[in-house]
Amino acid sequence: xxxxxxxxxxxxxxxxxxxxxxxxxxxxxxxxxxxxxxxxxxxxxxxxxxxxxxxxxxxxxxxxxxxxxxxxxxxxxxxxxxxxxxxxxxxxxxxxxxxxxxxxxxxxxxxxxxxxxxxxxxxxxxxxxxxxxxxxxxxxxxxxxxxxxxxxxxxxxxxxxxxxxxxxxxxxxxxx
Amino acid sequence: xxxxxxxxxxxxxxxxxxxxxxxxxxxxxxxxxxxxxxxxxxxxxxxxxxxxxxxxxxxxxxxxxxxxxxxxxxxxxxxxxxxxxxxxxxxxxxxxxxxxxxxxxxxxxxxxxxxxxxxxxxxxxxxxxxxxxxxxxxxxxxxxxxxxxxxxxxxxxxxxxxxxxxxxxxxxxxxxxxxxxxxxxxxxxxxxxxxxxx
Numbered sequence: 001x002x003x004x005x006x007x008x009x010x011x012x013x014x015x016x017x018x019x020x021x022x023x024x025x026x027x028x029x030x031x032x033x034x035x036x037x038x039x040x041x042x043x044x045x046x047x048x049x050x051x052x053x054x055x056x057x058x059x060x061x062x063x064x065x066x067x068x069x070x071x072x073x074x075x076x077x078x079x080x081x082x083x084x085x086x087x088x089x090x091x092x093x094x095x096x097x098x099x100x101x102x103x104x105x106x107x108x109x110x111x112x113x114x115x116x117x118x119x120x121x122x123x124x125x126x127x128x129x130x131x132x133x134x135x136x137x138x139x140x141x142x143x144x145x146x147x148x149x150x151x152x153x154x155x156x157x158x159x160x161x162x163x164x165x166x167x168x169x170x171x172x173x174x175x176x
Numbered sequence: 177x178x179x180x181x182x183x184x185x186x187x188x189x190x191x192x193x194x195x196x197x198x199x200x201x202x203x204x205x206x207x208x209x210x211x212x213x214x215x216x217x218x219x220x221x222x223x224x225x226x227x228x229x230x231x232x233x234x235x236x237x238x239x240x241x242x243x244x245x246x247x248x249x250x251x252x253x254x255x256x257x258x259x260x261x262x263x264x265x266x267x268x269x270x271x272x273x274x275x276x277x278x279x280x281x282x283x284x285x286x287x288x289x290x291x292x293x294x295x296x297x298x299x300x301x302x303x304x305x306x307x308x309x310x311x312x313x314x315x316x317x318x319x320x321x322x323x324x325x326x327x328x329x330x331x332x333x334x335x336x337x338x339x340x341x342x343x344x345x346x347x348x349x350x351x352x353x354x355x356x357x358x359x360x361x362x363x364x365x366x367x368x369x370x371x372x373x374x
Contacts, residue, residue, distance in 0.1 A: 007358055042306060046303070047329040063201060
C-alpha cells in the first residue's frame, strides 16, 4: 500500500506545487486522501476573499494633497506661510524706510569728515569703529538703523514661520 | 490608452511629474489596504497608516533598485511601517501557534480508509457565512501568520517574495503557511456542526 499524503502535501497540491508523480497518482485513486482534500478546498477558496475593511474613498486625494504640500517646502507650504512672508516684508519695509535718509547721511558724513575706506588692519584700528558708531547713531539717522530694523522684523517672521512648521510636525521631502 | 509600466511611472515621478504617483497609488492601493487591514487590529488607525505608507513610498521612491518586483518593495514598506506602528503601540509581535502535527501526520499516512458517514462540514457551509467566519478566525491568528496568508492568497506572492518582505527564511514562511491553514481548517471544522448524511 502506498502511504497516504501528508497534510503539507495536500496543501501543496492545492497550491499547484505538488510535482511528485507517484503522489499525484495516489491522490487520484485514494478516497481517503480525496476526503481530506475536500476538507481543505472550501477553505482555500475562502482564503482569496479580501478583508471587509475599506478606507474612505478620499484616501488617494488625501495622499496626493500631502505630497503636493510636501514638494512645495516649508516657506510656501500654504496660504498662512505666504501671508506671513508678504506681511512680514511689508512690516519690515514700513518700519525701516522712515529711517532711510541717504541724502542726510551723506551730508552728515561730510561734516564729520569720515575716513576713506581702504580695508586694511591699520585703517580698522584707526577707525575705532564701535565708539564711533555709537556716537554717529546718537547724532544722525544712519542707514544702519534702517537695516537693523529690517533684519529684526524679517528674523521675527522667519522664526514665526519655523515655529508654525514645527508645531504642525511638517517633514521636508527627502532629497533624491 | 496604453498602460504605462511601473518603471516608466517611477522614472517620470522622479523627474518631477508628481501627478503620476496617483497612478501608482491606484495600482497598489489594494495591496497596502489588505496588509494594513490584516496586520493592524485597531480599525481607527488604519487609514492614517495607509496614508503614511504611501507618503513613505513617495519619499523613498529613489531608493528602489529594481532588484525585485515593485509590488514586493511596496509590500515591504507597508509591512515595516505596520511593524513600527505595532511596536509603538506595544502589540505583541511574536506569538506562535502550536507546531505539533508531525506525529499526527505520520499516523494519518498509515490509516485504513473507511467511507465517511458524514459530509465535510466546510463543504456544506454557506460560502458567505464561511468567509465571514474565516475573517474572524484569521484575525485571531498571530501576526506573522496573518501577514503570510494575506501575501500568499490575496497578493499571490511566492515564498521567496514573502521571505523578502517579512525578513523570514523561505522554509519558515512555508511552515507558517501550512500551519496557519491547518489551524484554520480545524477551527472552522469545529465551528460548523457535523450532520449525519442519510
